[in-house]
Amino acid sequence: MAFSGDGKDGRELRVYENLDELKVDLVEYIAKLSDAAVKERGTFAIALSGGSVIGLIGALCQAPYRETVDWSVWQVFWADERLVAKDHPDSNYKLAKDGLFSKLKVLVLPSQLHSVNGLLSAEDAAVDYEFVIRQLVRTRLIGVSETSDCPKFDLVLLDMGSDGHVASLFPGHFDPDETEEWVTYITDSPEPPSGRITFTMPVINAAANVAVIATGSDKAEAAHLVIDDAGPECPLPAKMVNPADGKLTWFLDKLAASKLGSCAQSSE
Structure with missing residues (x-):
């Protein structure tokens, strides 16, 4: 690891020499959070996003994590989803299933994977997914935020885009x-497919832990604007990620961190 330390507002910054180092630490980070949540609440509610996330956490289905993680109590959600069929190449559900959960067949049951109905209209899909989450909050499979009525996921795992978007909250395409809403939708995504549902920022910021991943040189400018607080008054979506009663951890490779200020650069 090139650098690990606290940034502004209690954020933890972890900068890695290469992608392999980042993968190893990210998987260990998830496993530790899972263990802590299971000991505290008896379950682990995790929300995944698209992008490169699944490719970075694939080692979770390998030793030692295949044996040491208590998969039976995982409850898996999607922080955003493309409005396509579950077997469509653009589906975040398919990406996660093919890259991780299909390799944990007897350990993770289909009932633990709370996918989005991508065959509904965008508005109906958002309403339907929020209803599912509200029902699971009532049964305590998901915690409740101490500072709002939002669900308190144990971990929301996000990939930041080169434009500073997280989940499907794109600059200029969300409120x-x-x-009020937990789940919202867009029909004009700047990245295909155009129809998507996404967690709102209040839900992301109600999580106990939020991890934002940024890798590659194309993320460097956005990482600088967000982490160094160098952007315009109207913030990039990633800059608005600030858990009210949780912890924010950034995972960056050296390419994505190449434009960061002295906080990270002087410690490498």
Whole structure:
């Protein structure tokens, strides 16, 4: 690891020499959070996103994690999803299933994977997914935030885009002042496919832990604007990630961290 330390607002920054180092530490980070949540609540509620996330955590289905993680109590959700069939190449569900959960067949049951109905309209899919989450909050499979009525996921795992988007909250394509909805939708995504559902920022910020991943040189400028607080008054979505009663951890490779200020650069 090139650098690990606390940034502004209690954020932890972890910068790695290469992608392999990042993968190893990210998987260990998830396993430790899972163990802590299971000991505290008896379950682990994790929300995944698309992008490169699944490719980075594939080692979870290998030794030692295949044997040491208590998969039977995982409850898996999607922080965002493309509105396509579950077997479509663009489906985040398919990406996660093929890259991870199909390799844990007897350890993770289909009932533990709470996927989005991508065959509904965008609005209906958002309403339906929020209903599913609300039901599981009532049964305590998902915790409740101490500071709001939002669900408190044990971990929301996000990949930041080169434009500073997280989940499917794209600059100029979401309401930064949203406070009521847990799940919203867009029909004009700047990246295909155009129809998507996504957690709102209040739900992301209600999580006990949020991890934001940024890898590659194309993420360097956005990482600088977000982490160094160098952007315009109207913030990039990733800059709005700030858990109210949780912890934010950034995982970056050296390419994505190449434009960061002295906090990281002087410690490498």
